[in-house]
Amino acid sequence: MKASLLFFIFALSFQAQGEWVLRNPKVEFTATGRPAMIKIKGEGNGLKIKSEDARSGSFQFELATLKTGIKTRDEHMKNKYLEIGKFPVAEFSFKEFDPAQSLVGRLKLHGVEQNVPVRITKSGAHYLAEFEIKLSDFQIELPSFAGIKVADLVRVTTEFEAEEKK
């Protein structure tokens, strides 16, 4: 579960050259536990950005900030499945970002890199990015607990406000 990441986008009207700061970043994921179709939602705020220029850069998300509302589940998620001791950060790299279009970036999670298409919605300085990943693509064992097994597909959304550093 988890996948936690997010990122992207932004870049915005990057006509500027430089660095961007994020405000109120939030990364959420939704996974489904089967059977019973349990909705597992996690949330974290450890998102940072490193912009190289107006159209490229990367987001780093600190996986340890993820919480799902149940401590034991959080422990299992982070230590047993995401293995944050070895892979503490998920990173999304992007190039040639155009805020009017969706984006395909490179997500590195659990030590594995994959291309990930991202849907972006921009409203002023507010950005919403959505994408889906398969845990198996990142060599993450499908989490299971007491007969409930998490489905391979995980939805991730990221929200933040971005502004140019002055």
Next chain:
Amino acid sequence: MKFWLVLLFVLAPRAWPYPEMIRHGYTNCTACHISPTGGGALTAYGDSLARELLSYQWKSQAEKENPEDEPKPRRFHLGGEIRVLSLYLNNQHETSRKWIPMQVHGEASYNDEFFAANLRLGLVAKPDGGSEEEEADESDEGGGFGDGFSGQVATAYVMARYAEIWNLRLGRFLPGYGLNNSMHFLGTRGGLGFGFKDQRTGLEISRLGERWGAVVAIFGARDENQGENSRLFQFQYSPTDKSKVALNFWNEDPLRNIFGVWAVTPLYGSAYLSFDLNRQRELDLKTTGHYYFVQLGYEMTQGVQARLLWDRQQRDETRSYTKVVRYGPSIQIFPSPYFDLELAWLKEHNRLYNSSQGDYAYILLHGYY
């Protein structure tokens, strides 16, 4: 007829279902219970959740640093349940305070990916009077309890599962009409006759999917004096990942039709709302009644739920003396897994007693495994 009656016959033989868990993303009962309509035997996951999410966290530092190992799915389980009530009534009819041992049940269950079976036997508080006919007559009216215990086969069913979301159940179990809420002693359950007297033998098919679900069931008569076969139709929908609404229809020729809607939804923060609104048409009497229940809850901290309750029932809308309204605060505390207690102090208006306002308070102790 005594008021605490109404309480008893609803509070009897089910392991509490807690539909408030819907607001944590558990929109289908089968995450925690074997039964697709909730209550009764717990799954291994439900057992774990009782510790991790439902009850107060008394964990030692060592336990916090070393969370429990993953429990294995359990196929066989032996469990049980006990419930004791202390009820206080104060109205124009009576002032009383009494402790009532309500039920003791033992339960055996089998549960795997494709098949489940459940048998639940025990003792429940017996209505005053004794004969089966008298008990049946009293159940809808909320007659009197307190005359010892009687044996009961609460559930006895087998169930097959298909493709994770389909369930076919055959045997004796409680019809899944309405919000299966532990608060239903307040009248919605009691008034509508889905209390512990109303387990029936039937066949039920249910689909419990990610967004929508449905339950269709047919049941035999509750007993020879209570109607013919019954049919249940329920449609469920989860508009969000943490809320659920359901439409219910119950047809029991030639006695009655019931139509209802219930929902559970989170509000702001740890607050939540649930309601169960029903209208009943009694076909033989040609009368219409309503049974409304609304609950506003707030999780003060894990294991402590504060609630405001409002319940109104009127069996015959043309006769005001059939109206009973109760409202007030309650608090439910889960100090440890497998045990909870609930305290409520409600105001009651009961037109039958010409009561302008009375007190209806209780402490309920509930243990299960």
